Amino acid sequence: LFSYDDVYRGYSNDPMVLNPVTELEAYLNDPIRFNFSEYWCRSELNQLKKLVVRVGSVQASSAPVERIFSCAGLILSSRRTRLTEQLFKD
Structure with missing residues (x-):
């Protein structure tokens, strides 16, 4: 879901910019939210926000x-008589 470049760009010397791993940890440590869209509109977790919008x-x-x-x-x-249903499922 993240390309290597996206993840690499997420790392910064600026202490206010979180890398994707730190953002995920921050999100998972927050209490459960019930208003999904409001949370992501106000969220400052920029890398995760990009992923949420995409997915x-x-x-x-x-x-x-x-x-x-x-x-x-x-x-x-x-037309494809040799392809059995079992083979198709596997």
Whole structure:
């Protein structure tokens, strides 16, 4: 989820800038929150905030899901008779 460069850029000589590991520890040590969006809007954990925005965002379209189902239909089909259901699951 983080590239090497993203993690490396997170380290700084400035004591006010937290690296990703420190941010994760700070988040995990905070008490449980119930208002997810409000917390992340006000959060100063910048590296984690980037991750939350990237992972927690709702897709605006169903096209990616439809492409996955379409590809799966081509993999397990009557044209591919040697591919058994058990082999497909493994």
